[in-house]
Amino acid sequence: MNDVIARTINLEKVYHPGEHNEVKAVRGISVELRTGEFVAVIGPSGSGKSTFMHLLGALDTPSGGDIEIAGKSLAALSDNARADLRAKELGFIFQGFNLLPTLNAIENVMLAGDYAGMAANVTEERARELLREVGLAERMDHAPSELSGGEQQRVAIARSLMNDGRLILADEPTGELDTHNSEVIVQLLKDLVTRKNKTIVMVTHNENLTRFTDRVIKIVDGQLAS
Amino acid sequence: MKLIIRNLLRRKLRTVLTIGGIVIGVFALTVMGAMSEKLNKLVKGGEDYYGTKVLVVDGQSSAFFGGTPLMIEKRTEIEKVEGVKYVSPDIGLLLDQETGATFGAPAMIVAHNPEADPYESFKLTVTDGRMVEAADRGKVVMGADLAETKGVKVGDTLKLRDRDFEVIGILEKTLTAPDTSAVVSLTDAQEVLYATLPDAFKQTLKADAITSSFAVYLDDIEQGEEVAKRINEQITGVKAYGPSFFEEQISQGTAIFNAIILSGALIAIIVGGFSIMNTLTFAVIERTREIGIKKAVGARGGRILREFLFEAAAIGVIGGVVGLVLGWLMTIAINTAMQASGIVLFLVTSRLAISVFVFAIVISVVAGFFPARRASKLNPVEALRYE
Numbered sequence: 361m362n363d364v365i366a367r368t369i370n371l372e373k374v375y376h377p378g379e380h381n382e383v384k385a386v387r388g389i390s391v392e393l394r395t396g397e398f399v400a401v402i403g404p405s406g407s408g409k410s411t412f413m414h415l416l417g418a419l420d421t422p423s424g425g426d427i428e429i430a431g432k433s434l435a436a437l438s439d440n441a442r443a444d445l446r447a448k449e450l451g452f453i454f455q456g457f458n459l460l461p462t463l464n465a466i467e468n469v470m471l472a473g474d475y476a477g478m479a480a481n482v483t484e485e486r487a488r489e490l491l492r493e494v495g496l497a498e499r500m501d502h503a504p505s506e507l508s509g510g511e512q513q514r515v516a517i518a519r520s521l522m523n524d525g526r527l528i529l530a531d532e533p534t535g536e537l538d539t540h541n542s543e544v545i546v547q548l549l550k551d552l553v554t555r556k557n558k559t560i561v562m563v564t565h566n567e568n569l570t571r572f573t574d575r576v577i578k579i580v581d582g583q584l585a586s
Numbered sequence: 587m588k589l590i591i592r593n594l595l596r597r598k599l600r601t602v603l604t605i606g607g608i609v610i611g612v613f614a615l616t617v618m619g620a621m622s623e624k625l626n627k628l629v630k631g632g633e634d635y636y637g638t639k640v641l642v643v644d645g646q647s648s649a650f651f652g653g654t655p656l657m658i659e660k661r662t663e664i665e666k667v668e669g670v671k672y673v674s675p676d677i678g679l680l681l682d683q684e685t686g687a688t689f690g691a692p693a694m695i696v697a698h699n700p701e702a703d704p705y706e707s708f709k710l711t712v713t714d715g716r717m718v719e720a721a722d723r724g725k726v727v728m729g730a731d732l733a734e735t736k737g738v739k740v741g742d743t744l745k746l747r748d749r750d751f752e753v754i755g756i757l758e759k760t761l762t763a764p765d766t767s768a769v770v771s772l773t774d775a776q777e778v779l780y781a782t783l784p785d786a787f788k789q790t791l792k793a794d795a796i797t798s799s800f801a802v803y804l805d806d807i808e809q810g811e812e813v814a815k816r817i818n819e820q821i822t823g824v825k826a827y828g829p830s831f832f833e834e835q836i837s838q839g840t841a842i843f844n845a846i847i848l849s850g851a852l853i854a855i856i857v858g859g860f861s862i863m864n865t866l867t868f869a870v871i872e873r874t875r876e877i878g879i880k881k882a883v884g885a886r887g888g889r890i891l892r893e894f895l896f897e898a899a900a901i902g903v904i905g906g907v908v909g910l911v912l913g914w915l916m917t918i919a920i921n922t923a924m925q926a927s928g929i930v931l932f933l934v935t936s937r938l939a940i941s942v943f944v945f946a947i948v949i950s951v952v953a954g955f956f957p958a959r960r961a962s963k964l965n966p967v968e969a970l971r972y973e
Contacts, residue, residue: 419882419966420967439886443881443885443886443887446881446883448884450884452882454970459879460876460879460880461876462589462596523884
């Protein structure tokens with residue numbers, strides 16, 4: 361059995377949209393994620409999938425329970441320490457691609473290297489290599505607005521690989537792509553798991569795509585449902 | 587750096603307007619500051635000159651603005667006062683009889699007494715030609731600005747108070763009173779002074795018996811006030827002013843003037859600072875989602891803060907450079923236009939240029955700090971959701 365790269369322990373997140381209003385978005389989720397595992401997270405809209413991903417990605421702080429990434433508890437980490445964790449250990453892929461519009465493809469990828477504290481010359485070399493790997497060798501100097509949705513998502517994948525972190529979190533990565541492009545992107549993610557031994561957690565609405573994954577976690581009403 | 591420039595270029599008009607705000611502030615600060623610098627140099631020269639000696643005038647006169655002449659024979663009496671090292675006759679007359687109020691030092695005819703040179707700490711240097719000597723008649727050494735105004739060089743002849751003088755030297759620029767002085771021998775100065783006297787005086791006096799004032803050199807500069815007091819007590823018909831008099835009377839006045847003109851310019855640049863704050867506040871709102879992306883990818887809050895501060899500083903640098911250059915050109919233009927009248931209104935010193943530039947950057951960064959901090963504190967999840 362492979363090592364556990366991340367673990368959530370009785371994870372909870374409560375929002376207070378109004379003074380007497382309380383929304384329990386995540387209620388007591390405990391899961392283990394292993395190295396080299398491709399995990400799909402599914403569930404209806406509003407079930408807490410995205411909140412779960414934000415907590416797992418150290419973008420948000422839990423109201424209860426804990427998260428461990430590479431054996432380190434997130435509960436005790438400061439804002440800066442969580443930023444450093446994201447910079448060095450985690451990769452993010454979003455539904456809306458989330459590339460910076462003022463930077464071209466390679467600069468968007470290099471940004472992650474910069475935040476991870478890599479040297480400038482190393483960053484550029486590595487960004488080129490990653491863009492070649494995702495099939496964008498000819499599009500490196502294009503601005504996001506000049507790239508198709510599928511190409512933008514490849515840039516985002518290259519960016520998520522930049523820091524060589526072990527855990528990649530993909531929140532609806534195919535949400536804005538057609539069926540063909542969706543399958544190409546998910547296949548690309550699958551390759552990363554097998555070739556590079558990455559752990560990828562992918563939130564998706566499209567149950568069809570779960571055939572690419574090793575395991576499916578279903579969340580309903582903020583709880584695990586199996 | 588590339589990112590900062592690109593961010594500034596995203597909203598070109600807005601960036602230009604913001605930079606414009608800083609340009610206006612820096613421009614005003616440069617021009618007003620140059621006026622104040624000129625005045626400061628002038629006053630500093632006065633302090634250097636008067637701050638080391640006691641000035642003695644006739645009992646009916648005021649310290650710097652002349653009046654009734656003094657009898658030169660008082661010199662021997664004053665020299666006997668304890669603490670006095672040397673007494674030099676000092677003559678200063680307005681070059682043009684009709685000169686009205688002017689900004690800065692008016693053009694003057696002044697006497698040069700070579701015997702006082704060893705005691706004088708405020709040295710005058712001749713760049714071209716030579717200094718006047720005691721025996722010279724009808725010779726003049728021109729202050730740098732005055733020579734330029736009158737358009738004369740060594741060897742030329744010009745009329746001063748209806749007398750012909752040959753220019754034998756030009757003084758090095760001092761940025762203070764001597765720049766607008768025509769230096770003549772004591773004897774010539776006495777004659778010019780004599781000619782201004784009413785006929786009643788002329789009948790009883792001779793030109794070589796009068797002076798406008800005495801410059802009293804001291805054994806110990808620290809004792810200046812005591813020596814002035816002693817002269818006032820022991821010698822009748824004169825008034826003595828100690829070294830602090832100039833500072834009290836003139837320096838304080840200019841300090842107030844400086845404060846008034848500089849505060850006007852300061853307000854201009856502070857308004858510029860607010861426009862930076864406004865621009866960056868909007869930029870933070872516009873780029874909320876991008877800030878979220880950067881944070882998700884691993885940017886610390888401090889990194890986001892720095893990016894916005896650099897953007898503010900870049901506005902300050904560009905606005906500072908443009909404002910300084912425009913202000914500097916303006917002072918040159920006005921100084922050139924007023925050259926004929928002999929008034930030099932502005933002086934752009936390196937001290938002024940550097941402080942205005944640094945101030946422009948500091949105020950930009952301070953103004954940028956609040957929106958930058960807001961950006962750095964954004965919650966990444968909320969920022970990513972922002973549409």
